[in-house]
Amino acid sequence: MKNKVNVFKTFVISLLSLVFINASKAQDIQSFTDKNYKDKVQTVMLHPTIDSLAKPVIHLGDMMGGLHLQFDVFANDAPYMYYTFIHCNNDWTQKSDIQQIEYLEGFESDDIENYSFSLNTMVDYVHFDLVFPTEDMMPKISGNYLLIVFEDELTPENIYFTRRFMIVDDKASFNVNIPRYPFDLNLGTHNQQLEMTISYPDLFNTLASQYSNVTIQQNGRWDNAVMGLKPTYVYPDYLSYENNPQTVFVSGNQYRRFNTSNLNNRPEQTRTVEMSKDCYVVELYPNHKRNTQAFISDNDLFGEKVIYLERDDRVAAIEADYVLVEFFLEWEPVMTTQDVYIMGAITDWHLDEKNKMTYDFERRGYALNLLLKQGYYDYIYAVKERGEEKADVTPIAGNFWETLNEYTIYLYLFDPTQNYDQLIGVKTVFSH
Numbered sequence: 001m002k003n004k005v006n007v008f009k010t011f012v013i014s015l016l017s018l019v020f021i022n023a024s025k026a027q028d029i030q031s032f033t034d035k036n037y038k039d040k041v042q043t044v045m046l047h048p049t050i051d052s053l054a055k056p057v058i059h060l061g062d063m064m065g066g067l068h069l070q071f072d073v074f075a076n077d078a079p080y081m082y083y084t085f086i087h088c089n090n091d092w093t094q095k096s097d098i099q100q101i102e103y104l105e106g107f108e109s110d111d112i113e114n115y116s117f118s119l120n121t122m123v124d125y126v127h128f129d130l131v132f133p134t135e136d137m138m139p140k141i142s143g144n145y146l147l148i149v150f151e152d153e154l155t156p157e158n159i160y161f162t163r164r165f166m167i168v169d170d171k172a173s174f175n176v177n178i179p180r181y182p183f184d185l186n187l188g189t190h191n192q193q194l195e196m197t198i199s200y201p202d203l204f205n206t207l208a209s210q211y212s213n214v215t216i217q218q219n220g221r222w223d224n225a226v227m228g229l230k231p232t233y234v235y236p237d238y239l240s241y242e243n244n245p246q247t248v249f250v251s252g253n254q255y256r257r258f259n260t261s262n263l264n265n266r267p268e269q270t271r272t273v274e275m276s277k278d279c280y281v282v283e284l285y286p287n288h289k290r291n292t293q294a295f296i297s298d299n300d301l302f303g304e305k306v307i308y309l310e311r312d313d314r315v316a317a318i319e320a321d322y323v324l325v326e327f328f329l330e331w332e333p334v335m336t337t338q339d340v341y342i343m344g345a346i347t348d349w350h351l352d353e354k355n356k357m358t359y360d361f362e363r364r365g366y367a368l369n370l371l372l373k374q375g376y377y378d379y380i381y382a383v384k385e386r387g388e389e390k391a392d393v394t395p396i397a398g399n400f401w402e403t404l405n406e407y408t409i410y411l412y413l414f415d416p417t418q419n420y421d422q423l424i425g426v427k428t429v430f431s432h
Contacts, residue, residue: 032092032146033222034348036161040074042125042322043307043373044348046147046163049131053304055217055408056165057426060142065131067165069147070317072125072373078117079151081128081160084109085137088144090213090412090421091227092164096143098420106137109154116318122279123322123371142169142423143412172200172411172425178432180401183243190399192431194247198231198411199238200424208234213421214241215410218249219302220349223390251405251431253397255300255344255378258284260323262310263374276324279371283326286365287381291398300378302406303344307375320374329357329381329396330365340366343382343391351384351391405431 036044046056049068058066073079087096087103100108114129133139145165150158175197182193194216214229226246231239241247258269263280266273272283309316327342340357341347347355347370357366382391393399411425 032086032088032094032144032162032164034161034163034350036348037159038161041160042072042074042371044071044161044163045069045305045307046165052306053301055220055426055428056163058165058167060167060169063133063139063167065134067132069130069132069149069163070128071149071161072118072127073160074123074125076124078115078126081112081115081149081151082109082154083112083130083132083147083149084154085139086146086148087139087141087420088146090144090215090410090414090423092144092146096420098418102418103139103141103143103420104137105140106135108137110134110137112149119315119318121319121321122275125322127318129317139167141418141420142167143421144423166410166423166426168410168423168426170425172198174198174409174411174425174427174429176407176409176427176429178429182248184245187245187248188250188399190251190401191248192251192401192403192405193249194407194409194429195242196247196409197238197240198425200411200413208239211414211416212239213412213414215412216247216249217408217410219406220304220345221343222349223351224249249405249407250392250394251399251401251403252380252393253290253295253400253403254298255303255380256287257300257376257378258282258325259376260325260372260374261308261376263321263323280321280323281326282323284328286328286330288330289396289398291394291396293398295398295400295402297402297404300404301376302404303346303349303378303380305345305375305377307373309374316374322371322373325370325372327357327368327370328360328363328365329367330363331396332364334359334361335383338383338385340396341382341384341391342368342370342379343393344377344379346370346372346377346379351382351389403431407431 046069048054112128112130116127118125147163149160177195209230216226232242233240259267263273271285274281307316341351341355357368360367381396382393383395384391407429409427412421413424414421
């Protein structure tokens with residue numbers, strides 16, 4: 001823990017307040033997404049304190065200490081880390097057109113005091129830990145928020161990463177159904193369609209379609225999320241979302257998995273474990289495409305990850321080592337206009353150069369090595385057309401209606417008098 005007295009902390013926060021004179025400039029360059037800006041940032045995890053696998057959503061009026069942030073920095077010394085929030089619109093495309101004082105009470109930023117150095121690991125790192133919101137910095141309204149973590153001063157070059165979280169003011173009730181077949185069979189008989197009604201008595205007037213927006217997220221993915229969904233019909237006491245092709249999702253397949261919590265006994269799905277000069281190296285068994293195979297029911301974590309060690313007498317946060325994991329997907333011939341990615345919380349659900357696989361012509365397949373903290377990981381292979389944003393899992397994983405997926409539904413209501421999108425309801429449902 002940083003040995004700083006409260007007087008020094010107050011002094012630092014006061015200096016940071018001056019930085020926010022130029023904060024809008026820093027905010028303008030942000031893409032309002034979950035993004036790491038520095039390679040030395042690893043294993044960023046943000047979730048409710050009561051459920052490490054849940055979406056980062058907390059309830060207005062019961063926010064104190066509701067979210068738990070953990071991350072590692074590859075370093076031998078601990079940098080001075082700070083954080084702040086930005087309020088965003090319903091589809092995460094821009095900052096809300098309101099002042100910070102309207103959505104944040106207390107300091108404009110705060111420091112992250114809790115950190116520890118890794119212990120008995122081949123790869124050295126500093127582990128940071130933060131539970132927020134706190135009395136020093138408390139959001140005042142519901143909606144979408146972007147967490148910004150930075151070093152020393154809030155300038156573009158000092159930003160380490162950003163993460164999305166939501167604050168909900170529960171006012172709506174949901175009734176969701178996933179029928180065996182979509183309303184239009186031409187949309188695919190193996191796909192999953194969400195039909196739903198949403199009740200919120202104060203909302204329903206002639207402007208309901210204009211001011212309400214629904215977002216639907218499948219598992220932890222944002223690339224295929226539906227945003228800005230409008231009701232099909234507006235009734236006196238509820239909104240109806242039915243017979244809409246936007247609510248039809250590719251079902252995909254259950255996630256693959258592996259486990260590196262114990263490197264002494266060969267982990268699950270692991271072919272070899274070796275110790276190199278710098279770190280452990282784990283080679284997974286080669287994977288095969290599953291799009292032509294029969295569906296096999298299997299439990300997964302909907303693409304999530306859990307950092308842990310098999311031994312209970314060790315603290316995974318600082319004693320789990322970083323392991324180089326080698327993936328290989330048998331596939332031929334090489335794709336000419338598409339790329340293959342490893343998708344899931346394992347790669348922060350990103351589809352970028354770091355998670356793109358490279359074709360190995362000698363082995364006839366796609367390969368990628370990832371440096372990962374010990375634990376349990378879900379993952380799935382996804383194919384993306386170059387220049388597109390949305391990925392497709394069906395060419396490799398297949399598409400089966402029986403797949404168990406998690407869907408999270410967010411209901412936003414724009415308040416024209418206060419000029420921001422309220423989040424007035426969140427519902428999580430499963431496909432079966």
